[in-house]
Amino acid sequence: MTEKKKDKVLHSLIAGLVAGGVEATITYPTEYVKTQLQLDGTSGTKRFKGPIDCAVKTVQEKGIPGLYKGLSALVIGTAAKAGVRFLTYDQLKVLLQDENGNVSGPRSMLAGLGAGMVEAITVVTPTETIKTKIIHDQTRAKPQYNGLVHGVTKIIANEGLGGIYRGLFPVMMRQGANQAVRFSTYSTLKQEFQKYSGPPGQPLPALVTFGIGAIAGTVTVYATMPLDVIKTKMQGLKAKELYRNSFHCGWKILKEEGLLAFWKGATPRLSRLLFSGGIIFTVYEQVMTGLRKIEELKY
Template identity: 95%
Template sequence: MTEKKKDKVLHSLVAGLVAGGVEATITYPTEYVKTQLQLDGSSGTKRFKGPIDCAIKTVQEKGVFGLYKGLSALVIGTAAKAGVRFLTYDQLKTLLQDENGKVSGPRSMLAGLGAGMVEAITVVTPTETIKTKLIHDQTRAQPQYNGLVHGVTKIIANEGLGGIYRGLFPVMMRQGANQAVRFSTYSTLKQEFQKYSGPPGQPLPALVTFGIGAIAGTVTVYATMPLDVIKTKMQGLKAKELYRNSFHCGWKVLKEEGLFAFWKGATPRLSRLLFSGGIIFTVYEQVMTGLKKIDGTKI
C-alpha cells in the first residue's frame, strides 16, 4: 500500500470515529425514546402514549440523565461503526469508480450496502444489543444492570457471547439497507450540488453538507423502519421467549400490533437521523479537510 493510500485510509478511519462520537452524544435522547417506544407493549402492557409522553415520564421517574441510559455503549459503538463504515465505503467506492473517478448511484448504493454489512458484523450488533438491554432493563421494577461494564458482564455470564450478538440477521439487513440508501442518496445529491458549486473537487459549504446529510437521513428512516423495529424487538430482554427468529418476530408484530407498528418510533428516529445525517457527514467532511491540510496533501 502506498503512503498516499495509507493516509487516505487513516483519514477515513479517524474522521469516521470523530463524526460518530459527536453525532451519538448529541442525538442520544431521541435514540433512547425510540427504543423505549419499540419495546413498549412487547409484554402486553403499554406505558407510553407517544415520544413526548415517553420523554416526560422518563425525566419524571429517573431524572434528565435517565434519557442517557446506555449512552456509553452507543457512543463507543457509533464511533467505531462510523469509522468502519466510512473506511469500508471509501475503499469499496474506490474499487467501483469509473475511469474518471466517478461513482454512479447504483454503485454507490452497492458500496453503502457492503459498508453496512461490515459494520453490522464487526460493531453494530454487539453494541446495539447491549444498548437495547440496558434501556429495556430500566423498565423493570428493580433494574439489574448498574452500568455498561456490569451490564455486559451479566449478559455474557447469563447468555454467553451469543447474548451480545442477539439479532445479528436483522441488524445486518437494517445496516445494509441503511447505508445503501443513505450513501447513495448523499452521494447523488452531493454530485449534483458540486456541478454548480465551483471548480471540481471543491469542498461544499458545511451548511450544504448538513442539508444533504439531513435529506439522506430522512429517506433512510422511512425506507428501513420495519427492519429497525424487528431488530429492536429481537434484542429485547424477553426476545428468546417471544420470538423464534426474525421472520417470526415480523409476523407477530404484524398479527398482534398491525402494519403501522413497523413504523413505531419513526418520529424520534427521524429526529435523530435528520440531525445525525447532517452532523455525521458535516463533521466527517470537516475532519477530512482538516487532516488533509495538516498533512499538506492536496484537497
C-alpha cells in the same frame, strides 16, 4: 504512493470515529425514546402514548440523566461503526468508481450496502444489543444492570457471547439497507450540488453538507424503519421467549400490532437521523478537510 494511500485510509477511519462520537452524544435522547417506544407493550403493559409522553415520564421518574441510560455503549459503538463504515465505503468506492473518479447512484448504493454489512458484523450488533438490553432493563421494577460494564458482564455470564450478538441477521439487513440508501442519496445529491458549486473536487459549504446529510437521513428512516423495529424486538430481554427468528418476529408484529407497528418509533428516529445525517456527514467532511491540509503541510 503506498504511504499516501495508507494515510488516506487512516484519515477515513479517524474522521469516521470523530463524526460518530459527536453525532451519538448529541442525538442520544431520541435514540433512547425510540427504543423505549419499540419495546413498549412487549411485557403486556403499554406505558407511553407517544414520544413526548415517553420523554416526559422518563424525566419525571429518573431525571434528565434517565434519557442517557446506555449512552456509553452507543457512543463507543457509533464512533467505532462510523469509523468502520466510512473506511469500508471509501475503499469500496475506489474499486467501483469510473475512469473519471465518479461513482454512480447504483454503485454508491452497492458500496453503502457493503459498508453496512461490515459494520453490522464487526461493531453494530454487539453494541446495539447491549444498548437495547440496558434501556429495556430500566422498565423493570428493580433494574439488574448498574451500567455498561456491569451490564455486559451479566449478559455474557447469563447468555454467553451469543447474548451480545442477538439479532445479527436483522441488524445486518438494517445496516446494509441504511447505508445503501443513505450513501446513495448523499453521494447523488452531493454530485449534483458540486456541478454548480465551482471547480471539481471543491468541498461544499458545511451548511450545504448538513442539508444534504439531513435529506439522506430522512429518506433512510422511512425506507428502513420496519427492519429497525424487528431488530429492536429481537434484541429485547424476552426475545428468546417470544420469537423463533426474525421472520417469526415480523409475522407476530403484523398479526398482533398491525402494519403501522413497523413504523413505531419513526418520529424520534427521524428526529435523530435528520440531525444525525447532517451532523455525521458535516463533521466527517470537515475532519477530512483538516486532515488533508495537515497532510499537504508534510510535502
